[in-house]
Amino acid sequence: MVVTGPFNSGKTAFIGSVSEIPVVRTERRVTDNTRAVKDQTTVAMDFGRITIDKDLSLYLFGTPGQKRFDFMWEILSEGMLGFVVLIDSARPETFREARRILDTFRTYSNTPFVIAANKQDDEDAWPPEDLRIALGLDQGMRVLPCIATRKESVKAILLELLYGILENVAEEQPVPARKR
Amino acid sequence: MALKGNLKDVGLNQLLNLIYLAHKTGALTIHRDAGSVAARLYFKEGKLIQTALDGQTARLTDIMVQVGKLTADQAKAIRARSKVDTDKELGLLMIQNNVLNQADIIQGVKNYLLESVYTLFTWHTGTFRFDPNVLPAEERITVAVSLDHLIIEGSRRVQEWEHLRDELPDLDVPLKFAERPDVNIRNINLSVEQWKVISFINSRNTIRQIASFLKMDEFQIRRIVYGLQTAGLVDVLPSTLTPGASGPVPLPPPAPPPVGRGVLLRVIDRLRKI
Incomplete structure (x- = not known):
């Protein structure tokens, strides 16, 4: 699964919340004007893992957030099951960029995706439904509340994405009831 | 929870669309520049009900003068007879003195509200804040104006702006x-x-x-x-700006990876347990 989103949207924290291994980070000091937002940023990818059983693992890849590293996006999107677009709900100046990232990933792959309205614990956070309207997203696109630093919140996002993927797979057995 | 941001990121038309679709009630305050005077728009259940420009809500007599339904002298005479200076009283005085009827007043207020908002579509920078459930002072008149027409006209003005910017x-x-x-x-x-x-x-x-x-x-x-x-x-003089290079051509979407239902169910089961 790929976790994408604008700069400082919380991708590294999202993967770190559920990965059973310390997230393999490729962070470097920020040297441009985005330094005012944070000191370090992902330049290649973040990498996390959840072992399902002895012969199956779920890998989470976080894309770099800054635009000049977007050549990595297409590489990371190859063979993905689905993707999560993380949005910093408290920074409307990043909404347009989030929409651009979403549209770009949809041209790479027709796999299912969910939009996670992150930082819902911030008092300036836009509610998910307002965010969906502001981004001009269709009713059918799922925008879910998220706090990337909380494991249960991240699990809920990943499960929602997995259910979406499951709906696209040929029917073999009934889909279990969604538990939160 | 207040919605805050900058007009260059979320335009007025997008904000009105949000308020309209989400049936919001509250006050949208826009500052064109830091420290500048503000425009404040009040909404009830997704409809515009009042505006306040430069920090002040206009009295009904001022509104009627501005939309050309009263002369300045008529407005002055009405205000002179007013005892409590509420819009309700001013409106009743206009009707009782056969200066205007109720339909004229409502239409006048609607026109005033629309024109107030139209001027804001030319604001392309500035900060905004939407405070839910904040309503205007009771002594000033409110008339519900549907936002659908406003949004369409706003889009037209935004397009005009973009056309002018291109030219x-x-x-x-x-x-x-x-x-x-x-x-x-x-x-x-x-x-x-x-x-x-x-x-x-x-x-x-x-x-x-x-x-x-x-x-x-x-x-x-x-x-x-x-x-x-x-x-x-x-x-x-011709602009020195050169048009930007077009972006990369998007690749055709690859086929989704072959993942069995059984594998997905194992992943879901494991994820629930961590």
Whole structure:
């Protein structure tokens, strides 16, 4: 699964919340004007893992957030099951960029995706439904509340994405009831 | 929870669309520049009900004068008879004195609200804040105006703005009078604003400087200069801006990875347990 989103949207924290291994980070000091937002940023990818059983693992890849590293996006999107677009709900100046990232990933792959309205614990956070309207997203696109630093919140996002993927797979057995 | 942001990131039309679709109640406050006067729009269940510009809500008599339904003298006479100076009382005095009827008043207020908001569509920078459940003072009149028409008209004005910006991308260039002997100046009628701009045309003044002298925003100056330009009266030096290179051509979507249902169910089961 790929976790994408604008700069400082919380991708590294999202993967770190559920990965059973310390997230393999490729962070470097920020040297441009985005330094005012944070000191370090992902330049290649973040990498996390959840072992399902002895012969199956779920890998989470976080894309770099800054635009000049977007050549990595297409590489990371190859063979993905689905993707999560993380949005910093408290920074409307990043909404347009989030929409651009979403549209770009949809041209790479027709796999299912969910939009996670992150930082819902911030008092300036836009509610998910307002965010969906502001981004001009269709009713059918799922925008879910998220706090990337909380494991249960991240699990809920990943499960929602997995259910979406499951709906696209040929029917073999009934889909279990969604538990939160 | 207040919604905050900048108009360059979320435009007024997007905000109105959000308020309309989410049936929001509250006050949208917009500051054009830091520390500048604000416009405040009040909404109830997704409809515009009142505006306050420059920090003040206009009295009903002022509104009726502004939309041309009362003369200044009539408004003064009505206010002189008023005891508590609420819009309700002012409206009743207008009706009782056969100056206006109820339909005139409602239509006048609607027109005033619409025009107030239309002027805001030319604001392309500034900060906004939406405070839910904040309503206007009770002594001022409220009339519910549906936002669908406003949004359509706003889109038209935004398109006009974008068109003007394409036609005049660079404001840091001077204007010069056109040397076209075929243009018959005698047949051209100019507005007061156009005359004001013309009076500043020389090789030292850029369009931006003229706008600054005349206290016009970018939309106003672009519209006037574009009008003068298309009438063949002025020329603008060509912009040095070059159009940006087109973006990469998107790749065709690859086929989804072959993942079995059983594998997905194992992943879901494991994820629930961590």
